[in-house]
Amino acid sequence: MKNAGGKKAPQFQRGEMLKASQLNAMANAINQRPVPGLQVASPLRVMGKLTSALAKATAFTSDASTASFQVWRRNTSGTPEAAETITVVNRFMFIDLPSNTICKAEWIEGEWQIYAADCGAE
Numbered sequence: 001m002k003n004a005g006g007k008k009a010p011q012f013q014r015g016e017m018l019k020a021s022q023l024n025a026m027a028n029a030i031n032q033r034p035v036p037g038l039q040v041a042s043p044l045r046v047m048g049k050l051t052s053a054l055a056k057a058t059a060f061t062s063d064a065s066t067a068s069f070q071v072w073r074r075n076t077s078g079t080p081e082a083a084e085t086i087t088v089v090n091r092f093m094f095i096d097l098p099s100n101t102i103c104k105a106e107w108i109e110g111e112w113q114i115y116a117a118d119c120g121a122e
Contacts, residue, residue, distance in 0.1 A: 044107040045115075046086070048072045054090045054097040054114065064091045069105060069112065088112045 012018065012026070046069075054067035066087050073083035088103075089111045090096070097103065102118040 045104060046071045046106075046112075047080075047104050048082075048102075050088070050097055050099050050101045050103060051085065053099045054088065054101075056096045057091050057093050060091050060093060064089045065096075066090070067097075067099075069103065086112050088114055090114060 012022070018026070048069055048071040051068040051070050055065040057064045066089050069086050069088040070082050071084045071086055072080040075081050086105070088105050091113065097114065097117055103114050104116040105112045106115045108115075
């Protein structure tokens with residue numbers, strides 16, 4: 001089986017002890033998505049609104065800002081409702097968002113980051 005990069009995905013037997021080189025081959029095959037027949041999870045994304053203002057970062061790597069974010073989930077009737085509160089991180093140095101802004105967040109490199117936001121607050 002070949003992936004989009006033309007590389008053949010390694011074949012392993014259930015219970016087989018893998019060597020480091022085999023683990024590396026498997027990791028390389030996964031990173032060359034899509035690999036047909038291989039179940040790779042899509043990014044974890046949520047939608048909701050900021051419950052506090054999200055300030056600009058003053059430095060990308062060392063001084064990101066954070067804010068509270070209320071995640072919405074659909075209830076049994078299909079209506080979005082508040083499900084949980086998470087902390088989102090802003091590493092953008094020229095973008096800030098006011099409280100109550102509708103946003104979408106994605107789990108990136110171990111933290112929730114805003115990747116889309118409404119143009120104005122409610």
